[in-house]
Amino acid sequence: MNDLNQTEKTLFIGIGNYGRSDDALGWIFIDLLANRCDQYDFEYRYQLQIEDAELISKYRRVFFIDASHEPIENGFSIYECLPTPSGSFTSHQLSPETVLWLAGELFNAPPKGYVIGIRGINWELNHGISNEAEKNLKNALAYFQKWVN
Amino acid sequence: MKKKITIDPVTRVEGHGRVTIHLDEYGKVEDSFFHIVEFRGFERFIQGHPYWEAPVLVQRLCGICPVSHHLAAAKAIDQLVGVDPQDLSPAASKLRRLMHYGQIFQSHALHFFYLASPDLLFGMDAPVEKRNVFAVAIENKELARKGILMRKFGQEIIQAIAGKKIHGVAAVPGGMHKTFEPKEREYFLSGKDIPNIQTMIEWSQEIIEFMKGYHEKNRELLDTFAAFPSGHLGMVDDAGNMELYHGKLRAMDSNGLITLPDVPTDEYQKYFLEGVERWSYMKFPYLKEIGREKGWNRVGPLARINICNAIPTPLAEKERQAFVAFTGKRVNNSTLYSHWARLIEILHCAEAINELLLDDEIMSSDLVREGKPRLEGIGIIEAPRGTLTHHYQVDDKGMITRCNLIVSTTHNNEAMNQAVKWVANNMISQKGTITDGMLNQVEVAIRAYDPCLSCATQALGKMPLKVEVYNHDDKLVDERFKSN
Numbered sequence: 001m002n003d004l005n006q007t008e009k010t011l012f013i014g015i016g017n018y019g020r021s022d023d024a025l026g027w028i029f030i031d032l033l034a035n036r037c038d039q040y041d042f043e044y045r046y047q048l049q050i051e052d053a054e055l056i057s058k059y060r061r062v063f064f065i066d067a068s069h070e071p072i073e074n075g076f077s078i079y080e081c082l083p084t085p086s087g088s089f090t091s092h093q094l095s096p097e098t099v100l101w102l103a104g105e106l107f108n109a110p111p112k113g114y115v116i117g118i119r120g121i122n123w124e125l126n127h128g129i130s131n132e133a134e135k136n137l138k139n140a141l142a143y144f145q146k147w148v149n
Numbered sequence: 150m151k152k153k154i155t156i157d158p159v160t161r162v163e164g165h166g167r168v169t170i171h172l173d174e175y176g177k178v179e180d181s182f183f184h185i186v187e188f189r190g191f192e193r194f195i196q197g198h199p200y201w202e203a204p205v206l207v208q209r210l211c212g213i214c215p216v217s218h219h220l221a222a223a224k225a226i227d228q229l230v231g232v233d234p235q236d237l238s239p240a241a242s243k244l245r246r247l248m249h250y251g252q253i254f255q256s257h258a259l260h261f262f263y264l265a266s267p268d269l270l271f272g273m274d275a276p277v278e279k280r281n282v283f284a285v286a287i288e289n290k291e292l293a294r295k296g297i298l299m300r301k302f303g304q305e306i307i308q309a310i311a312g313k314k315i316h317g318v319a320a321v322p323g324g325m326h327k328t329f330e331p332k333e334r335e336y337f338l339s340g341k342d343i344p345n346i347q348t349m350i351e352w353s354q355e356i357i358e359f360m361k362g363y364h365e366k367n368r369e370l371l372d373t374f375a376a377f378p379s380g381h382l383g384m385v386d387d388a389g390n391m392e393l394y395h396g397k398l399r400a401m402d403s404n405g406l407i408t409l410p411d412v413p414t415d416e417y418q419k420y421f422l423e424g425v426e427r428w429s430y431m432k433f434p435y436l437k438e439i440g441r442e443k444g445w446n447r448v449g450p451l452a453r454i455n456i457c458n459a460i461p462t463p464l465a466e467k468e469r470q471a472f473v474a475f476t477g478k479r480v481n482n483s484t485l486y487s488h489w490a491r492l493i494e495i496l497h498c499a500e501a502i503n504e505l506l507l508d509d510e511i512m513s514s515d516l517v518r519e520g521k522p523r524l525e526g527i528g529i530i531e532a533p534r535g536t537l538t539h540h541y542q543v544d545d546k547g548m549i550t551r552c553n554l555i556v557s558t559t560h561n562n563e564a565m566n567q568a569v570k571w572v573a574n575n576m577i578s579q580k581g582t583i584t585d586g587m588l589n590q591v592e593v594a595i596r597a598y599d600p601c602l603s604c605a606t607q608a609l610g611k612m613p614l615k616v617e618v619y620n621h622d623d624k625l626v627d628e629r630f631k632s633n
Binding site for chain 2: 098
């Protein structure tokens, strides 16, 4: 449970699924980061939902980490995402941009948002990530640690 | 020219369904169907698993109401270890109820605020870009904010007991594995960290007032839209009052005549059969004695309020009395009243949660009871969407040999088809141009039942929206598409 006095904190939300091969990249990224850093908060999600807007409104910065289907140079990317209303009809699966937008719209406090995408290859039902995904994960983690420092 | 209109899938519902409406050459509706086109088959693949896995496995049927499946399965599994509902420890019973009320509270909040409210706020003919919760967030921030916080409250009740908001584990054969901690109780009562249970009760009352205001302005619409006679089924306690966790099954017809007189849940097979149709994976349950044509029942909030003598919490009971006063205490057969009934249940659950949070027994460590093992177990509860049945048989090693699930939405299958027919006949037939608003009315009618199509067929799927119009030769003549 999160209290209401966390506005200075940073939140990492891993999006994925351990049971879907490389879709676990977002979760493994925060597993590894959580082992090295205890000053951050971490959450695991299969997908972002509307309630996450209320959660992130209590933070100054939020990082969304997800596996990427698309080819990415160096196997990963980090970019700032900006609050954007959704054009989708479904409320079951929101983009980081929409969650940021809702946090601002309803709770008057959108944090700074960043998306870390890590290239995955395999998406079938299976535990464990592919070799290429593991390489991308290590590179992303090393780069990220330098970047935040 | 004859036409076939397809809405595929229906949006702002849980899961994946499709509607087809067949028009003749004069634009008159010939027939309509609500198809459920997904299939997963939990009933089959759970066979061969040990019985104690059932409450954990079956909750994967759904991400919205996993607690309902967990608890219905748990009640059945209790019987397999020889523990009937009255033999559970008081603490285990109360913790299960607390979790169950939290589940109904959050599920109803999700349905009303996220899925249904755009139709009420903006109208059924509103432009498609307005028919979603994001438009609600722009135009009625307070409503959207409260909806989110109410859903969160229910989810956190579940998390406190089951460890997770979705797919947590709380029930074990014969009881519960975790009690409530004093600090957890304080979290929900104090209001220091989150809006507390008293605030939830107040907000539930506020949203009922909102609905009453809507009713006042739109009474004709609520009275007539998708209104048709049907049976109503639900659970009641020994006094005939609304009961959501364990009681007896009661059904009445559209005029209020009792068709199922408070029978024990374990005897459900004596009274129900399930029909099938070639155009849907979802079955059609009905009362044996009345037959397939007229023996089907609506379930869920409207049915529960129709069949009960009273609601056993004072504020919700007062609202029930106001609700039934509009029909002169006659059975309410109007589909859109489901929303109002759902809000009264939100209030009931908030009151029930409050009572349980103030009960010290939820912190007792007397959690598990044992009995003499049996080979068959039946668990029936009132899930958010209605009466939910889990029935298991095991061999002498405790491996599941048979599983029968009658999911709430399945009971509503015929009612949803009737609702679609009503809209097709009254809003689309011989109207010339088929507008997006007309097609949305089909979805509004289905949506009022808060169907969980994934549960009903135990299915998995994406939800793009595709509307197709076919002529009598089945050639596509018009098409609209919304991507996921």
